[in-house]
Amino acid sequence: MKKLKGLKIDFVSSSILDRKTKQKRINFILNKVKNGSILITDGVLNYAEEMDLIKETMRKVDNGFPGIEVCGLKKPTKGLNSMVERFTDQKEKIQNFFSALRGRKIEKTSLRNGLTLIGPAKVIREIKKNPNSFSVLTEV
Amino acid sequence: MFNRLFDWLLGLFGARRQIKLGVYGATNVGKTTLANRISLDWAGEKVGKTSVIPHETRFVQKKERVEIKLNRKKILINLLDMPGIATKVDYRAFRKHGLSRKSAKKRAREATDGVVEAIKWLDNVDTVLAVMDSTQNPLNQINITLLGNLEARKIPVIIVANKIDLKKAKPKAIREAFPQHPIIGVSALKGKNMDELYDAIGKYSRRAG
Numbered sequence: 001m002k003k004l005k006g007l008k009i010d011f012v013s014s015s016i017l018d019r020k021t022k023q024k025r026i027n028f029i030l031n032k033v034k035n036g037s038i039l040i041t042d043g044v045l046n047y048a049e050e051m052d053l054i055k056e057t058m059r060k061v062d063n064g065f066p067g068i069e070v071c072g073l074k075k076p077t078k079g080l081n082s083m084v085e086r087f088t089d090q091k092e093k094i095q096n097f098f099s100a101l102r103g104r105k106i107e108k109t110s111l112r113n114g115l116t117l118i119g120p121a122k123v124i125r126e127i128k129k130n131p132n133s134f135s136v137l138t139e140v
Numbered sequence: 141m142f143n144r145l146f147d148w149l150l151g152l153f154g155a156r157r158q159i160k161l162g163v164y165g166a167t168n169v170g171k172t173t174l175a176n177r178i179s180l181d182w183a184g185e186k187v188g189k190t191s192v193i194p195h196e197t198r199f200v201q202k203k204e205r206v207e208i209k210l211n212r213k214k215i216l217i218n219l220l221d222m223p224g225i226a227t228k229v230d231y232r233a234f235r236k237h238g239l240s241r242k243s244a245k246k247r248a249r250e251a252t253d254g255v256v257e258a259i260k261w262l263d264n265v266d267t268v269l270a271v272m273d274s275t276q277n278p279l280n281q282i283n284i285t286l287l288g289n290l291e292a293r294k295i296p297v298i299i300v301a302n303k304i305d306l307k308k309a310k311p312k313a314i315r316e317a318f319p320q321h322p323i324i325g326v327s328a329l330k331g332k333n334m335d336e337l338y339d340a341i342g343k344y345s346r347r348a349g
Contacts, residue, residue: 047288054227054285055259058252063245067228070281121228129279131317 007123007140008036014043014111022049022109026056029118033068034060038119038138043111044072046089053118069124071134075113085112158205158216159345162265164258166282167194167224169273170302172201174328175221179203181334187221193237195251197223200261210342217341222261223254225282262289267296267345269337274301274309274325278317287318296344298337301325305332 010032017025026049032039045053050070057068077085092109117127117136126137163171175187188201201221208215229251234244268290272278290297299318301311305327315323324340326333 047285047292050281050285051259051262051289054225055256057227058229058255061229061248061252063231066230066232067226070227072281072284121230127281129277129281131279 005140007038007138010037010039012039012041014041017041017043018110022052025049026053029053030056030060030068033118033120034065036120036123038117038123040115040117041111042115044074044114044116046109046112049109065120065122067121068118069121069127069136070116070118071127071129071136072116073114073132073134077113158218159266160220160264161217161341161345162220162222162261162268163271164222164268164286165224165271166273166280167226168192169224169271169276170328171224171271172197172221174269174271174300174302174326175201175203175219177328177331177334178208179206179219181331182206182208187219193234193239193247195224195226195229195234195247195254197221198247198250198254199223200254200257208338208341210338213342215342215345220261220265222258223251225255225258225286226251227281229255262293262295265295267298267341269300269341270297270321271300271302272314274303274311274314275306278314283318287321297321298340298344299323300328300337302328305330 017028020028029039030053050072053068053070061067088110117134119136119138123138124136125139128135128137163175165171172188172190176190179185179187183203183206185203187203188197190196200223203219203221206217206219208217229248231241231244231248234247235241239247270283270286270290272283287297287299299314299321301309301314301323303309304311304325309325311323311325322340322344324333324337326337328334
């Protein structure tokens with residue numbers, strides 16, 4: 001049977017990524033993207049994690065994998081939701097601090113509300129972003 | 141808290157403050173041109189070479205003890221010109237600029253190391269000049285991630301809307317995209333509006349801890 005050529009898009013629930021530690025989450029994303037998939041999830045990484053994703057991507061760049069394109073739309077948080085988010089940030093920092101004290105190097109952070117697309121730079125030609133939307137141009 | 145008090149007391153007596161000033165941004169936005177302009181204005185020499193080929197700066201370039209004189213105070217800065225942050229580095233893109241395959245691959249390897257190095261340096265800078273190209277859409281993921289990280293780390297940031305001398309420049313778009321940060325429109329190449337930037341460095345910088 002002839003193998004079909006095309007664009008593979010993986011829609012991954014944020015609950016799957018939420019269960020993983022930071023390093024495992026980044027590895028999961030990069031493995032999918034390195035295999036040519038575009039990954040879409042119903043959450044956004046926090047900024048520190050996004051920077052770690054860029055760092056890790058750079059370590060994996062080779063002749064066949066020039067890197068990634070990433071775009072996130074964070075749900076704007078106001079009032080009580082914003083306070084809850086800040087509280088979650090602090091709670092995670094404290095939990096990770098005590099894990100480190102106990103000699104465990106487990107960093108757990110939960111995804112924030114929103115939408116993220118991460119794909120191989122070889123496939124995604126351009127992402128145009130506006131404050132509340134983005135469009136993606138790909139090569140098939 | 142103590143640092144801030146100490147900083148304030150030093151400022152009262154017009155004493156010198158020393159800060160590690162990082163010049164960050166995506167590739168080809170004019171980071172080295174800006175670092176060169178600052179260094180030329182106050183130290184009389186350039187920091188590094190500029191080029192239209194992306195990732196010309198692949199190592200952190202430093203110019204130490206640059207003294208900026210403002211109206212009422214002097215600031216000592218260690219100027220750190222960072223490699224451009226990118227999510228992709230493709231050696232084939234360098235080939236289009238006439239580089240041999242070998243040179244392009246070497247440049248790509250060094251560029252990826254440079255990005256990692258620039259990110260690591262975020263732990264060590266006191267103040268950041270986030271350089272953006274006024275002719276481009278500022279809402280790219282590099283700018284958003286960089287600013288988000290600086291906010292989370294509570295590192296003071298001044299957005300430098302560069303290339304305002306160009307016809308296509310829209311510094312207003314940068315103001316609209318990031319209204320929560322101080323934004324200074326400059327042309328690093330032509331030296332336009334640099335005094336306003338130096339005043340902002342004096343106003344928003346944090347002293348080295």
